[in-house]
Amino acid sequence: MASVTQRKATSPPLSQTILPRHLPNSLSPEDGVFNARARVLGGGSVLNAGFYTRAGENYTKEACWSEDLVKHSYEWVEKKVAFEPPMLQWQSAVRDGLIEVGVLPYNGFTYDHIYGTKVGGTIFDSDGHRHTAADLLEYADPQKITVYLHATVQKILFTTNERPRPKADCVIFEDASGGTHRACLIKSSVKSEIILSAGAIGSPQLLMLSGIGPANQLQTHGIDVVVEQPLVGQGMSDNPMNALFIPSPQPVESGRQPSMVTPEAMVSALETVQSYINANGTVSGVILEKIMGPMSTGHLDLLTTNANDNPSVTFNYFQDPQDLKRCVQGMQTIIDVVNSKALSKFRYSDMPVQGLINLMVNVPTNLKPRHVSASISLEQFCTDTVMTIWHYHGGCQVGRVVDNDYKVVGVDALRVVDGSTFLNSPGTNPQATVMMLGRYVGLRILQERKRLPAGKK
Numbered sequence: 382m383a384s385v386t387q388r389k390a391t392s393p394p395l396s397q398t399i400l401p402r403h404l405p406n407s408l409s410p411e412d413g414v415f416n417a418r419a420r421v422l423g424g425g426s427v428l429n430a431g432f433y434t435r436a437g438e439n440y441t442k443e444a445c446w447s448e449d450l451v452k453h454s455y456e457w458v459e460k461k462v463a464f465e466p467p468m469l470q471w472q473s474a475v476r477d478g479l480i481e482v483g484v485l486p487y488n489g490f491t492y493d494h495i496y497g498t499k500v501g502g503t504i505f506d507s508d509g510h511r512h513t514a515a516d517l518l519e520y521a522d523p524q525k526i527t528v529y530l531h532a533t534v535q536k537i538l539f540t541t542n543e544r545p546r547p548k549a550d551c552v553i554f555e556d557a558s559g560g561t562h563r564a565c566l567i568k569s570s571v572k573s574e575i576i577l578s579a580g581a582i583g584s585p586q587l588l589m590l591s592g593i594g595p596a597n598q599l600q601t602h603g604i605d606v607v608v609e610q611p612l613v614g615q616g617m618s619d620n621p622m623n624a625l626f627i628p629s630p631q632p633v634e635s636g637r638q639p640s641m642v643t644p645e646a647m648v649s650a651l652e653t654v655q656s657y658i659n660a661n662g663t664v665s666g667v668i669l670e671k672i673m674g675p676m677s678t679g680h681l682d683l684l685t686t687n688a689n690d691n692p693s694v695t696f697n698y699f700q701d702p703q704d705l706k707r708c709v710q711g712m713q714t715i716i717d718v719v720n721s722k723a724l725s726k727f728r729y730s731d732m733p734v735q736g737l738i739n740l741m742v743n744v745p746t747n748l749k750p751r752h753v754s755a756s757i758s759l760e761q762f763c764t765d766t767v768m769t770i771w772h773y774h775g776g777c778q779v780g781r782v783v784d785n786d787y788k789v790v791g792v793d794a795l796r797v798v799d800g801s802t803f804l805n806s807p808g809t810n811p812q813a814t815v816m817m818l819g820r821y822v823g824l825r826i827l828q829e830r831k832r833l834p835a836g837k838k
């Protein structure tokens with residue numbers, strides 16, 4: 382009966398103009414791709430799509446992390462923020478479609494990043510309430526922590542007095558009304574240090590504003606060089622995302638979301654992107670793929686000396702042909718799923734996949750020029766319709782800007798602990814590992830402090 386209804390339904394016209402939704406804090410679109418960063422307590426976890434997955438086993442090995450401590454740290458995070466999502470009709474159909482086209486094995490619900498198809502975790506609870514990195518503050522002793530809101534750090538200050546190398550000493554921050562304040566480490570304590578967690582855009586920017594970065598760039602902006610470090614702001618990567626919208630004759634729920642993993646691509650339903658096309662009054666589902674561990678990398682450069690301003694970031698999406706090849710494979714998987722029996726009740730019978738590709742080529746998802754060949758060549762389609770999945774990382778990478786203990790190379794009492802330290806974005810999605818890393822490094826710092834000689838505070 383359902384298939385009879387489907388055959389009678391006709392698809393909506395394809396030529397309407399759909400304007401992209403305004404995203405907060407859009408970064409300079411150097412690559413022609415809209416982007417966003419969160420400026421709020423809890424960072425990206427406050428506005429992101431909510432997918433929650435751990436890093437794969439190999440990632441932990443390559444990062445030389447202690448497996449036990451990693452496991453403990455994920456569990457510590459998951460007690461507060463991770464949940465199993467409900468499987469609604471659209472999501473079930475995409476899952477079944479992936480299985481039908483051979484993306485196997487089916488792993489069921491899991492937080493793990495594994496080969497095949499799975500239902501991933503979410504930071505939305507069963508009532509639909511978002512939990513964020515800020516929830517982890519529930520673990521904190523309120524007597525021992527002070528959190529300042531609306532406080533933008535402008536600069537880290539260093540002391541060189543009677544020291545072989547600079548030591549981070551204070552931060553200068555601005556309040557909401559523009560007033561400037563200084564917060565300093567306790568002078569008598571050797572344990573005190575500054576931990577920078579401003580994300581892949583904020584941390585390299587702040588290091589540069591504080592005098593750690595490529596000397597010529599700092600000098601161009603009149604910043605005194607504390608330590609010349611050409612690798613700050615380098616190795617910036619983002620996982621390119623491409624998608625197909627699937628106008629549907631029946632409602633597509635915008636439930637909080639499972640994630641389905643293919644060998645090379647993450648395929649999922651994301652309501653953020655769906656809103657582009659649904660703004661048209663059209664009901665549609667969306668299936669996305671992203672390239673994990675892109676080979677293409679870019680750089681971050683200062684535009685001004687004000688930390689409130691976004692720096693310029695270039696990711697060079699698809700510069701490496703390997704990334705483009707993987708995108709084509711991911712899109713081919715999406716096309717197979719769209720054509721699967723499992724998805725048929727969400728398809729208009731008079732709209733073949735070519736119609737969906739043409740539709741997508743007409744959605745202004747970015748600022749890039751569109752080529753006529755984008756409708757017939759998946760390579761061109763990938764390049765022309767690329768979006769971000771907001772998994773940008775790098776800029777203060779381990780082994781380059783920070784050492785294996787996340788200490789900034791060349792100075793004392795300063796660490797960076799956030800997504801800027803990643804060489805590759807971990808897991809199906811990064812936030813679980815960013816939160817895990819906070820706990821992981823925190824415990825390592827406590828262990829280090831215990832090892833300090835008696836009498837040293």
Ligand SMILES: Cc1cc2nc3c(=O)[nH]c(=O)nc-3n(C[C@H](O)[C@H](O)[C@H](O)COP(=O)(O)OP(=O)(O)OC[C@H]3O[C@@H](n4cnc5c(N)ncnc54)[C@H](O)[C@@H]3O)c2cc1C
Pocket residue numbers: 417418419420421422423424425426428429430431432433434532533534535578579580581583584587688770771772773799800801810811812813815
């Ligand atoms: C729209 C969107 C959707 C996403 N979807 C998902 C998803 O579904 N699943 C997933 O795993 N990941 C997702 N991500 C990515 C994930 O949220 C990020 O990888 C993660 O939040 C990165 O954490 P971070 O701590 O490195 O940086 P951020 O989360 O960016 O945190 C940086 C923090 O530093 C603060 N800050 C920056 N500069 C300063 C300064 N000068 N002074 C004071 N504070 C400062 C910011 O206010 C912010 O609180 C998404 C991201 C976005 C933006």
